[in-house]
Amino acid sequence: MTTPLRITVWGEYRHENKNPKVAALYPQGMHETIAGFLRAQPEVSVRTATLDEPEHGLTETVLAETDVLVWWGHMAHGEVRDEVVERAKKRVLEGMGLIMLHSGHYAKLFKALLGTTCSLKWREANDKERLWNIRPDHPITQGIGEYFEIPSEEMYGEPFGIPTPDELIFISWFTGGEVFRSGCTWVRGNGRIFYFRPGHETYPTYHQPEVQRVITNAVRWAKPTVCIPDVCPNSPPIEALPEDPERQFRSTVGHK
């Protein structure tokens, strides 16, 4: 028996309470829809957390018990407290996986990990998106064919202000004439990050089987191998150094 993969799905959970269209699509919130199809997988343990819980539901304990964090946020990025962002970032660098969805491109956590603007073109219009599978060999695209389509989506277009991805997984085509790097991976510290573009709140995107398949594959892919806390050690020589009367090793750790 293997240990289950511990997933935390974080949802902003605001649009659902303000916009009846969103509430109709996601009656328990987008996070519960996402958690729901993940829970249907074998050997996972899935919980959720939302913005308006204490510490946004991301206490030290919750994060310590999370292997992969899935994140959806949009209208309230600014309300996410900096210490919670710092805490989650620290966990990613130690090894926790991160799946960042759609408008999460502007989440503080994503921007802090990537260091760039993460800006893009956008258009809230009923557009068709076709995601081309650029990496048929990749664990994240297994079960997805050459491409799949989402009939109604918001448009995101290039240029996308990200560091060059380690792996470019999907490129989107939009009816309106744009393209977008819709699936991107990065390793940061010991953690694996996957950004996946689709998921505007007014469309039923997270009910679509291909989208669910990609996210399901991605949490498996992002599973940590290690958890290594940050250190910056004063390190004695392994090989003999030449004589130096002035040399002195200092016993302090992490003076920097």
Added chain:
Amino acid sequence: MTTPLRITVWGEYRHENKNPKVAALYPQGMHETIAGFLRAQPEVSVRTATLDEPEHGLTETVLAETDVLVWWGHMAHGEVRDEVVERAKKRVLEGMGLIMLHSGHYAKLFKALLGTTCSLKWREANDKERLWNIRPDHPITQGIGEYFEIPSEEMYGEPFGIPTPDELIFISWFTGGEVFRSGCTWVRGNGRIFYFRPGHETYPTYHQPEVQRVITNAVRWAKPTVCIPDVCPNSPPIEALPEDPERQFRSTVGHK
């Protein structure tokens, strides 16, 4: 006649005032030594800035007039004000070049741009460093042979907590038995970043011709091609979209 390359050399300028050994090596400060050999180049305009100047010498005006920023800091990283860090980061993402030296691996600016711990092993001991030139084709290594040695240096060792460099330029060998990725480039936004390891304050590293050559090459390499302010525009379709009575384009810019 071409426009000169506008370089700002930023120095923390604290060790020089506290440690007579450092003052003896760099009587006007490390930044002035670095600015000095850069000024000897044709078609450059070089100024300096230091921590204890107002706004650390990095006002909006100074940064707007800077093509490439060279940075050395160590003991007072924490005193660099966050708004100045944010201002310099914004300029790099717009297109300004950045040469980050030695203990600048822990500068707030470097960590904010790369998003990782930037931690490493270290040992303040008189060690010999041999930098192997991994990219003899690169503009930064022109005039440098297969390797060069620095007779006395602090050791920095792997693992180094950085994102995979776009280009790995130098790998260091240390007598004590360690290795280090000593020359690394990244593009972030429209700006080019070069990290160059050597330069402990108690050794005459910045007086060494090979080190001067690398830094001189690097500022040329990091010259901006563009200056593009951050935008996240609402963008009308280029191609006709299918009919949708609910669709409405919003005129607001940058709502995100």
Added chain:
Amino acid sequence: MTTPLRITVWGEYRHENKNPKVAALYPQGMHETIAGFLRAQPEVSVRTATLDEPEHGLTETVLAETDVLVWWGHMAHGEVRDEVVERAKKRVLEGMGLIMLHSGHYAKLFKALLGTTCSLKWREANDKERLWNIRPDHPITQGIGEYFEIPSEEMYGEPFGIPTPDELIFISWFTGGEVFRSGCTWVRGNGRIFYFRPGHETYPTYHQPEVQRVITNAVRWAKPTVCIPDVCPNSPPIEALPEDPERQFRSTVGHK
């Protein structure tokens, strides 16, 4: 006065002699059109070479005097002799730049340098191509805006069987619903390679200003910094090795 950049434009020059439509667009051959707009640049020296010349016009001397090779081929890839391919590949690895155009994705030279299938989807149909500029900071895209359109082109679609590019410069959108990585760079050995998708022989693509601008920028970008012949040297130790009675340095060079 600087040394001019020595460019050789290689054209297969077969379609032009068989298909009146192509001949009408490119009366002196596609290579002469490309050489023509490059010749209009300052400080360049441009020659051409074609398949049916002796040694395909790519003698040792011609290649030794070439800084950047521009290549267009399609229907006769198989007629390019292996020793000429090997000769050109050797020069790229030594430092020569290579601009590979359109159907050159299947040139022996390109496949030998990249090592992969270089296969793709295609459709010879009058399609509109819109090339999105993913790297507005890059020397190759200067003077090109956010995107440009080619009114009539063959379609090339993903997946494209290439190694992950060092830099992804353009992504194309096609009316028919496909996307493609249309501008890609790689460093191989000491040489810089740029693949640029547009240029089907039955359309006036190489007469379009944006296409000419990209190719003009690319030859500048691909300019060699060095020319380093291949060696695999037996190398004596720099630091003293521990005593070993069995050790013997061999004087042979390149035994491998």
Added chain:
Amino acid sequence: MTTPLRITVWGEYRHENKNPKVAALYPQGMHETIAGFLRAQPEVSVRTATLDEPEHGLTETVLAETDVLVWWGHMAHGEVRDEVVERAKKRVLEGMGLIMLHSGHYAKLFKALLGTTCSLKWREANDKERLWNIRPDHPITQGIGEYFEIPSEEMYGEPFGIPTPDELIFISWFTGGEVFRSGCTWVRGNGRIFYFRPGHETYPTYHQPEVQRVITNAVRWAKPTVCIPDVCPNSPPIEALPEDPERQFRSTVGHK
């Protein structure tokens, strides 16, 4: 019950028959030592193949039944027949994993997949090698600490004529003063490639537990996800194209 991972260990098997020192270390051949420790793993099926077998033991059938190919060769690279190289390369691009060991850097198969010289510095001298683990998060380094040492090895030094690795896993330090990128990964087509430096035939390297652990991890990491034959299809449009009386779709496949 899962399907076992099908591994083929290919050995040149010449040194063992000519050099008594090598024969003493590897009485059944280096390939049998490597196959031996791999066979000790659960859920694997391991066979061997050698140069002097018909078709070098790598028939179409053997390769079709191989998930991961492990390769050691040195003195007889030139005797490996081109059609077998082409056959194995095709399988890697379809999805087969490849672990290339030590002097295999000059194997035809490796050079054909990477496209570069793969040259390096070398010295057959009893040197100590210390391999630093640059990627403690990577599946290939699990169970390996910060570094491990090999007491006696041939030296390989930079510059190493390879394309920039997708992932740099190990950097070696040598007593003689050199460094080397000793563990590197690339994806080529649908296949995963790992180059691992250690393994000179006159030393007991493949008997060392850390080396065995790395190779064991690597074959797991290189396990194929897919097997996709090469195609270059003529592809009909997905979206309607504008009217064009001259347009005609051709039914031929793979005309290129």
